[in-house]
Amino acid sequence: MYYLQSFYAEKEEKVTGNSHSSSIITTPVGERQADTESISLEQLQFLVHLVDQSDIVELEVTQNDTRTRLVLRKPHQSISHVPSAESSSPPEKASSHDTEPGRSTILAPCVGFFQSWSKPLVAVGDTVRGGQHVAVIRSLGIPNEVEAPMTGRIVEILVQDGQPIEYGQPLMVIEE
Amino acid sequence: MFRTILIANRGEIALRVIRACREMGIRSVLVYSEADKKSLPVRMADKSICIGPGPGSKSYLYIPNILSAAVVSRADAIHPGYGFLSENMNFVETCEDLHIPFIGPPASAMGIMGDKVSARLAMAQAGLPLLPGTSVLHSLAEGLEAVREVGFPLMLKAVAGGGGRGIRLVKGPEEFEHAFLLAQNEAREAFRDDGIYLERYLERARHVEIQVLLDHHGNGIHLGERNCSCQRRNQKVLEEAPSPHLPVELRQEMGTRAVQAALAVGYRNAGTMEFLVDEQNRYYFMEMNTRLQVEHPVTEQVTTLDLVKEQIRVASGEPLSLRQQDVHFLYHAIECRITAEDAQANFRPQTGTVTQYMAPGGPGVRVDSHLYTGYEVPPYYDSLLAKLIVWGKTREEAIIRARRALDEFVIEGLPTTIPFLRRLLDHPAFVQGETYTRFIQEEAAALGIESK
Numbered sequence: 001m002y003y004l005q006s007f008y009a010e011k012e013e014k015v016t017g018n019s020h021s022s023s024i025i026t027t028p029v030g031e032r033q034a035d036t037e038s039i040s041l042e043q044l045q046f047l048v049h050l051v052d053q054s055d056i057v058e059l060e061v062t063q064n065d066t067r068t069r070l071v072l073r074k075p076h077q078s079i080s081h082v083p084s085a086e087s088s089s090p091p092e093k094a095s096s097h098d099t100e101p102g103r104s105t106i107l108a109p110c111v112g113f114f115q116s117w118s119k120p121l122v123a124v125g126d127t128v129r130g131g132q133h134v135a136v137i138r139s140l141g142i143p144n145e146v147e148a149p150m151t152g153r154i155v156e157i158l159v160q161d162g163q164p165i166e167y168g169q170p171l172m173v174i175e176e
Numbered sequence: 177m178f179r180t181i182l183i184a185n186r187g188e189i190a191l192r193v194i195r196a197c198r199e200m201g202i203r204s205v206l207v208y209s210e211a212d213k214k215s216l217p218v219r220m221a222d223k224s225i226c227i228g229p230g231p232g233s234k235s236y237l238y239i240p241n242i243l244s245a246a247v248v249s250r251a252d253a254i255h256p257g258y259g260f261l262s263e264n265m266n267f268v269e270t271c272e273d274l275h276i277p278f279i280g281p282p283a284s285a286m287g288i289m290g291d292k293v294s295a296r297l298a299m300a301q302a303g304l305p306l307l308p309g310t311s312v313l314h315s316l317a318e319g320l321e322a323v324r325e326v327g328f329p330l331m332l333k334a335v336a337g338g339g340g341r342g343i344r345l346v347k348g349p350e351e352f353e354h355a356f357l358l359a360q361n362e363a364r365e366a367f368r369d370d371g372i373y374l375e376r377y378l379e380r381a382r383h384v385e386i387q388v389l390l391d392h393h394g395n396g397i398h399l400g401e402r403n404c405s406c407q408r409r410n411q412k413v414l415e416e417a418p419s420p421h422l423p424v425e426l427r428q429e430m431g432t433r434a435v436q437a438a439l440a441v442g443y444r445n446a447g448t449m450e451f452l453v454d455e456q457n458r459y460y461f462m463e464m465n466t467r468l469q470v471e472h473p474v475t476e477q478v479t480t481l482d483l484v485k486e487q488i489r490v491a492s493g494e495p496l497s498l499r500q501q502d503v504h505f506l507y508h509a510i511e512c513r514i515t516a517e518d519a520q521a522n523f524r525p526q527t528g529t530v531t532q533y534m535a536p537g538g539p540g541v542r543v544d545s546h547l548y549t550g551y552e553v554p555p556y557y558d559s560l561l562a563k564l565i566v567w568g569k570t571r572e573e574a575i576i577r578a579r580r581a582l583d584e585f586v587i588e589g590l591p592t593t594i595p596f597l598r599r600l601l602d603h604p605a606f607v608q609g610e611t612y613t614r615f616i617q618e619e620a621a622a623l624g625i626e627s628k
Contacts, residue, residue: 167228
């Protein structure tokens with residue numbers, strides 16, 4: 001039987017494959033239908049649809065006994081977190097690092113999960129002081145506070161609650 | 177069996193572990209520094225996580241980010257490669273605390289064998305022959321006392337040293353005092369530990385090391401020896417197996433005793449016991465490397481075993497799939513370490529962009545490298561560019577093949593040690609198998625390099 005081994009919405013920094021739609025990286029899929037040893041065409045179509053219609057960026061399906069592993073991965077997409085009614089800038093801009101003068105991108109100083117157990121410290125539109133804690137990254141159970149590098153206004157939040165974070169990952173864009 | 181392995185390393189060894197994972201159907205997660213963002217292993221790993229900026233201390237040695245990456249990626253185990261955290265007892269213990277299996281020996285065994293002095297003691301107790309030497313000395317007075325027993329020439333070695341660092345030769349008693357104080361200072365600077373021990377030095381000796389592999393069920397085997405006598409400033413440049421002129425019975429004896437000694441200290445997984453063998457074929461234990469080594473492919477080619485896969489199997493709790501009698505040695509294998517160093521300029525390390533890269537091929541040729549055309553060699557790490565491994569039915573064939581492969585090898589954009597290695601393979605003493613640890617130094621002129 002299959003079970004979903006890992007299922008998480010995350011921001012992929014690395015683009016795999018060169019298609020612009022969902023790319024499938026797979027181990028050989030048998031043509032036999034309704035066979036517990038291999039994935040059927042219906043099951044595959046269902047999974048592709050599932051990934052396509054949702055926020056899921058990577059889906060991995062494993063069958064324990066044959067050790068078949070199926071990974072469905074979407075190319076790079078940024079997730080713009082918009083807690084307020086204010087609509088944010090178009091997707092292309094959200095994924096770029098600070099290109100505009102007066103704007104700075106706050107980068108993650110460590111590896112962990114983005115503030116998953118506290119209310120968001122800031123929202124888009126908030127004004128923050130230099131040194132103010134704008135986010136928490138939980139590493140090995142220890143909260144690491146992320147400080148604003150300068151005084152300014154948060155114009156974009158690039159990550160979601162609970163999202164895995166790597167070192168140097170862009171977290172927010174701040175404008176002086 | 178593990179489903180996901182986090183690889184806490186970079187360069188060619190990261191690639192090596194990724195390949196083993198791929199063949200075993202295991203998901204590979206690679207940590208990388210910002211300087212390695214465009215490296216080949218990052219492209220090839222199933223997933224990669226940036227863990228810090230270029231400098232090693234802030235990335236590949238920075239334990240909190242690496243362990244956090246293991247948690248974030250839900251890794252079932254960590255492979256440390258070689259160098260970096262592979263022999264860091266603190267790291268192993270922390271992995272044990274977090275219940276993330278470390279693919280290597282237990283912290284306790286690493287602790288005993290990682291400390292050069294406690295290793296000597298433990299191996300003496302296990303019945304291995306040692307060169308006359310001392311335990312840790314902390315003062316010149318202790319040193320002067322000890323030289324009477326050890327004799328000259330001798331080596332001053334830093335207790336906390338390793339990989340060829342912290343070693344100094346003292347030829348006679350008149351040099352001792354000055355050398356001892358210098359060595360203490362250097363050790364204090366480099367390793368924050370000024371402990372020095374002394375060891376008798378053999379004028380003409382071969383460096384012969386035994387590869388051992390032990391599981392968690394009390395089984396242990398040896399996979400033969402490697403001769404690593406071709407060294408420059410205590411850094412290996414070429415390794416081969418089997419060791420020329422080593423009697424079969426001596427290999428068997430050294431191998432058996434190495435396994436017994438490893439079992440005696442509770443060692444598990446892959447490791448290497450280093451010995452010096454003198455002209456009368458007497459062998460002496462020197463130290464143990466409690467990790468997978470750079471030159472492991474040499475053993476892989478003569479035994480046809482995949483050592484990284486064996487490491488992973490052992491760490492996941494499987495018993496060894498081979499008994500000693502199942503281990504056979506076929507072929508003769510040679511590995512050349514190609515580094516970004518200018519042999520003409522005293523092996524000064526180089527950085528730069530590899531403008532053209534083309535690896536050799538054909539029968540009996542293997543290349544373990546992370547290079548590609550256009551790759552920018554970062555300045556923060558060791559200078560190893562590629563390992564060329566060749567094998568043949570005989571040593572002669574392997575040497576001819578090594579020459580052929582080096583001649584085919586194209587690495588342009590920065591100076592490499594390929595020309596130096598090529599000359600080494602032509603040197604009559606090397607061809608006769610008459611190399612010993614000071615060989616490169618003493619034949620510097622013939623090899624076209626500056627002496628010392």
